[in-house]
Amino acid sequence: MAATTHSPTRDSLAKAQPQLGLRERKKLKTRIAIRRATYRLISEQGYEATTIEQIAEAAEVSPSTVFRYFPTKEDIVLTDEYDPVMEAELRARPADEDPLDSIRHVITHRLSTFVQDEREEVIQRTKLLVEVPAVRARMTEAMDTTSELLVHALADRTGRDHEDLDVRVFTAAVLGALREVMLYWAARDHQDDLADLVDRALTTMRGGLKL
Known part of the structure; x- marks a missing residue:
């Protein structure tokens, strides 16, 4: 019998999603495999x-089975289980916290965990974003799903409608910044701290470019 492999990512997801039932845990195990x-x-x-x-x-x-879980090869590279976790964490932030501070906390915390648990996977994913146009194009499409989750969470937190333009523009700007950070990090051979780069990008969003 082979030794049981300890999976940091699976452990992190289990802690973040304690409500997962047996069927969902089996699906998660298959997706990760x-x-x-x-x-x-x-x-x-x-x-x-x-x-x-x-x-x-x-x-x-x-x-x-592969196609049932992932419609395309690009989806296998890009899809993870963290979107619902990010949404839940965003909803759990203090009600009076500035939305940018809330999303900064959620994204930097989640990325730090992901990089710590699965650094090689994150590096390989971002390299493919730079090297393979189809992966980069699919990432832009896939971000629509992430955007909808965050839009709903931010709208509910701020008492706005889910179709509110300001909320949607804010969310799109954050995700656009995140995409550029990933490409920048990969282009610089992953030498920088990813969470620090995200923090820097969101600080730029708040203050704008300084002349």
Whole structure:
């Protein structure tokens, strides 16, 4: 019998989502297995050479199971389980806290945890963002889901409508800043502290460019 592998990411998600039932935990385990197999294969043979069939075999699932969890190969690279966690953490911040301070806390905390638990995966993901146009394009589309979750949380916190333009512009600006930070971090060979870069970007949003 193989030794049980300890998974920091799985542990972090379990703590952040204690309401997960047995079925959901099994789904989470499958998604993580597929994603890890994908990253391992890409590391060995490159993004374009890695096929869904190879990923399925490495993850010990069927190709149809891979497609059931991830519609495209780009989704495997980009999808994680942290969006609902971020939404819950944002809703739990103090009611009188400035929205930018709230979202700064949530994003920097979550990124610090992700980088600490799965640094190699984060590095590989951001490298692919720089190197593979299809992954970068899909990231822009995938951010729509994240945006909707955060828009609803911020609107509810501020007593605004979910379609409020100011809320949607604010959220889009934050996520746009986050995207640029990821690309900047990867382009500089991941030498900087990612959470510090996010903090710097959000500080720029608050104060604007200084001449």
